[in-house]
Amino acid sequence: MKILKCLLFVxxxxxxxxxxxxxxxxxxxxxAAKQAIVDFVKSTTTKGxxxxxxxxxxxxxxxxxxxLWVEHPLYTQVVYCLDRVPEVVKEKPELKDQEPxxxxxSGDQQAIAKLSMEDLKKILAATLTGMPVNQFxxxxxxxxxxxxxxxxxxxxxxxxxxxxxEVMAYLRANGYRTYIVTGGxxxxxxxxxxxxxxxxxxxxxxxxxxxxYDYDKDGRPYLTKEPRLLLNDNDAGKPEGIHLIIGRRPxxxxxxxxxxxxxxxxxxxxxxxxxxxxxxxxxADREYAYGPAEGLPETKVxxxxxxxxxxxxxxxxxxxSMKRDWKDIFTHx
Amino acid sequence: MKILKCLLFVxxxxxxxxxxxxxxxxxxxxxAAKQAIVDFVKSTTTKGxxxxxxxxxxxxxxxxxxxLWVEHPLYTQVVYCLDRVPEVVKEKPELKDQEPxxxxxSGDQQAIAKLSMEDLKKILAATLTGMPVNQFxxxxxxxxxxxxxxxxxxxxxxxxxxxxxEVMAYLRANGYRTYIVTGGxxxxxxxxxxxxxxxxxxxxxxxxxxxxYDYDKDGRPYLTKEPRLLLNDNDAGKPEGIHLIIGRRPxxxxxxxxxxxxxxxxxxxxxxxxxxxxxxxxxADREYAYGPAEGLPETKVxxxxxxxxxxxxxxxxxxxSMKRDWKDIFTHx
Numbered sequence: 001m002k003i004l005k006c007l008l009f010v011x012x013x014x015x016x017x018x019x020x021x022x023x024x025x026x027x028x029x030x031x032a033a034k035q036a037i038v039d040f041v042k043s044t045t046t047k048g049x050x051x052x053x054x055x056x057x058x059x060x061x062x063x064x065x066x067x068l069w070v071e072h073p074l075y076t077q078v079v080y081c082l083d084r085v086p087e088v089v090k091e092k093p094e095l096k097d098q099e100p101x102x103x104x105x106s107g108d109q110q111a112i113a114k115l116s117m118e119d120l121k122k123i124l125a126a127t128l129t130g131m132p133v134n135q136f137x138x139x140x141x142x143x144x145x146x147x148x149x150x151x152x153x154x155x156x157x158x159x160x161x162x163x164x165x166e167v168m169a170y171l172r173a174n175g176y177r178t179y180i181v182t183g184g185x186x187x188x189x190x191x192x193x194x195x196x197x198x199x200x201x202x203x204x205x206x207x208x209x210x211x212x213y214d215y216d217k218d219g220r221p222y223l224t225k226e227p228r229l230l231l232n233d234n235d236a237g238k239p240e241g242i243h244l245i246i247g248r249r250p251x252x253x254x255x256x257x258x259x260x261x262x263x264x265x266x267x268x269x270x271x272x273x274x275x276x277x278x279x280x281x282x283x284a285d286r287e288y289a290y291g292p293a294e295g296l297p298e299t300k301v302x303x304x305x306x307x308x309x310x311x312x313x314x315x316x317x318x319x320x321s322m323k324r325d326w327k328d329i330f331t332h333x
Numbered sequence: 334m335k336i337l338k339c340l341l342f343v344x345x346x347x348x349x350x351x352x353x354x355x356x357x358x359x360x361x362x363x364x365a366a367k368q369a370i371v372d373f374v375k376s377t378t379t380k381g382x383x384x385x386x387x388x389x390x391x392x393x394x395x396x397x398x399x400x401l402w403v404e405h406p407l408y409t410q411v412v413y414c415l416d417r418v419p420e421v422v423k424e425k426p427e428l429k430d431q432e433p434x435x436x437x438x439s440g441d442q443q444a445i446a447k448l449s450m451e452d453l454k455k456i457l458a459a460t461l462t463g464m465p466v467n468q469f470x471x472x473x474x475x476x477x478x479x480x481x482x483x484x485x486x487x488x489x490x491x492x493x494x495x496x497x498x499e500v501m502a503y504l505r506a507n508g509y510r511t512y513i514v515t516g517g518x519x520x521x522x523x524x525x526x527x528x529x530x531x532x533x534x535x536x537x538x539x540x541x542x543x544x545x546y547d548y549d550k551d552g553r554p555y556l557t558k559e560p561r562l563l564l565n566d567n568d569a570g571k572p573e574g575i576h577l578i579i580g581r582r583p584x585x586x587x588x589x590x591x592x593x594x595x596x597x598x599x600x601x602x603x604x605x606x607x608x609x610x611x612x613x614x615x616x617a618d619r620e621y622a623y624g625p626a627e628g629l630p631e632t633k634v635x636x637x638x639x640x641x642x643x644x645x646x647x648x649x650x651x652x653x654s655m656k657r658d659w660k661d662i663f664t665h666x
């Protein structure tokens with residue numbers, strides 16, 4: 001009997017091992033979204049499959065804000081820029097009495113919310129450009145290691161979506177290279193992408209500005225971030241950035257807003273099997289609810305209009321419901 | 334005695350195997366240049382070495398024209414553009430009587446040689462932009478598979494430097510990723526870089542223009558090459574392109590002209606052991622001779638001024654003499 005018990009134990013142990021090993025997406029509930037991901041990976045990576053894709057061509061692209069981590073109530077990078085204003089004013093005191101810096105420093109949230117796009121651009125230029133590349137990296141690194149999201153009192157890098165990290169790990173385990181293709185700053189995201197997502201800097205495509213080339217007093221060259229826009233990596237800028245930096249069409253693309261539409265269309269238009277997915281924020285209890293789902297409020301951040309929803313349905317793209325498809329949302333759940 | 338002979342044979346066979354296996358750079362003559370490459374690879378990839386570089390940071394960048402393949406008497410891409418003119422005029426007959434197209438069509442080599450930089454820009458814009466990305470790839474691919482260099486009556490892709498291909502293979506075998514960083518067109522070089530150099534499209538950084546995003550009559554999106562310059566990948570544009578597309582500072586850089594100066598400086602300025610090399614074209618018998626070496630004529634293509642030579646010597650960069658350092662120049666030697 002002892003032997004039987006022992007065998008049973010071994011059997012259960014192996015069974016458990018097989019079951020967990022066979023589920024590369026444990027934070028996903030069973031359903032069409034999870035199934036679509038598994039089907040896509042199997043059919044593009046199984047030798048002999050009519051949809052087989054050679055390893056060097058396996059590219060998957062992910063929007064960041066709202067697709068890989070929380071984007072509400074403000075994009076993380078915008079919070080960074082606002083937080084940097086006092087420091088920038090300390091370095092350039094003449095800005096203290098100039099708008100929009102004066103309003104930011106006042107702390108008047110209502111007035112801040114009313115700032116125009118032109119005002120925001122001034123803040124972005126003042127906080128994201130004008131400094132050596134190395135200094136910028138250090139500033140972002142210091143901030144991202146300590147700043148916290150008020151709703152959860154957690155670091156932003158702890159507010160990444162566990163189910164999407166599982167998708168990236170699953171794709172990588174099957175020979176895909178995973179890229180972030182973000183409207184956010186390329187230099188900003190590259191600071192933490194390796195540690196946060198396992199994505200190296202050369203696999204981050206984002207909104208990019210030029211750099212100038214100068215020599216320090218010892219004759220050593222250094223690069224300074226300039227407010228000269230090279231790539232606005234939103235909307236049609238996403239396929240443009242993909243063409244510029246990767247030079248290959250992705251086989252899978254993940255987004256959550258109108259700014260990702262062209263990236264998904266471009267991915268979807270390629271030959272053979274493709275995967276195009278949109279994250280729908282419909283979980284007010286665990287995260288936020290906004291977008292085209294019934295009764296959800298429209299917002300400016302991460303806009304997911306009805307037209308995008310209709311295009312997704314028409315094309316056969318998969319809309320991921322955070323509420324139904326995700327068992328856990330955050331790693332800390 | 335038979336056994337002894339047999340043992341001697343085995344000994345010689347193994348010895349020969351060891352000797353050839355131990356030389357990753359068989360087309361290089363022994364000397365300072367070859368030794369510098371071997372020393373660099375050993376000290377940056379041997380665990381425990383004070384100059385050890387983690388694999389993910391091992392980046393080596395190579396200029397193309399004059400560094401990886403022949404650039405005289407004209408850059409290959411310029412030959413392509415001139416060759417394309419009749420085809421472009423066929424599509425747009427109104428160009429036939431307009432300059433500089435008229436002069437190109439006349440075939441008058443003296444008049445063509447006198448065309449201004451503005452004229453050249455018009456030809457580049459007409460032949461490198463205005464078409465869908467896929468069509469451009471096809472056009473370049475057709476041309477590069479057939480067009481020949483007059484001096485050797487060989488395809489341009491057969492006029493790559495065997496010693497440099499060995500350096501790239503040697504670096505890759507030691508965990509380095511090899512990038513082309515060229516003043517030439519990024520889209521142009523990406524067409525043949527994999528087959529010619531073993532370098533995938535995403536590891537080609539070059540002069541880049543924007544693309545527009547449109548839909549065909551079936552509603553499928555496609556990208557069209559636009560004459561909007563995103564990156565002029567020459568001079569300070571090379572570190573800018575490296576920052577934009579790689580986001581890491583190279584540990585080794587190879588060039589041959591003034592346009593590579595900033596890339597070499599930027600590489601050299603990093604911490605730890607670095608390698609910076611310049612190819613000097615001093616072999617009129619086997620290729621061309623131009624640049625700062627004694628008695629060499631000055632040229633516009635691939636300019637290597639005395640000031641660059643002096644900076645190389647001062648910094649400890651290595652100047653590669655094609656004549657002395659390269660046993661063979663081309664694979665077909």
